[in-house]
Amino acid sequence: MAETSATNGTPTREFTITRVFEAPRHLVFTAWTDPRQIARWFGPVGITTPLSTISLDVRPGGVWQLRMIDDADGAEYPLTFICREVVEPERLVLSTRVPTGPGPIVRQAVLTVTLAELGDRTEMTFHVTGLAMSEENAGLESGWSSSFDRLAEHLTPVAPTSSGAAR
């Protein structure tokens, strides 16, 4: 059930990804909350998230920080999340923080991870809402959305990077 397309291919600001993992629920939950494990999977192939850049305060209001590095060109993409809800081992709610540093939050997307037991397996529902590339973060150097967008550009052979103009 992809919510990317609401009606006839009309995009919305949200989407859902559902995955079933061959692992018990507590392991999947820990993979999300243990920095050593985050370092092993966060970001697609071609992206490294070094353990030394990851700090996770796993409680409501806690700040999560990490830095992704593009293996191809060494470009760094810092990310900051605010931990909103922690219900071990079934639910985790994070919001993204733009800008990543101090200062008022101008934009946030909300990421909800829900884990359901399926016998020995775990069904993960990953829901993102509030997505936007906005005027305000166009001017920010490390806006979360635009970081991902640039990252995605690196990861997508279709889009040759020719960003001359300031964003």
Add this chain to the structure above:
Amino acid sequence: MKPDQLNRTFAALADPTRRAILAKLAEGEATVNELAEPLPLTLQAVSKHLKVLEQAGLISRGRTAQWRPCRLEPAPLREATHWLERYRQFWEGSFDRLAAHLHEIQKGDTHG
């Protein structure tokens, strides 16, 4: 990538009525009357939504004063879909790695 255009697109799409209008226009041109017919809205309300869609560049309207058929402009929609798709791919790629990682740690070689 044009953040302003994308943001306008998403803002215009935030409303379910406007999405319904676009869905209808995906089938072909239509007049305000034709668009309003299946909707529980006044012509005036539909006209307002059309104005938002037009300003966002998602539709264009014919010049003929009375007739003014509305037409879908697919380019901004394609761009928004494309952007979302790449965003989604980021996470899909991460979750592929997460699956592999979970497989690994259950074999017992967590610590590397």
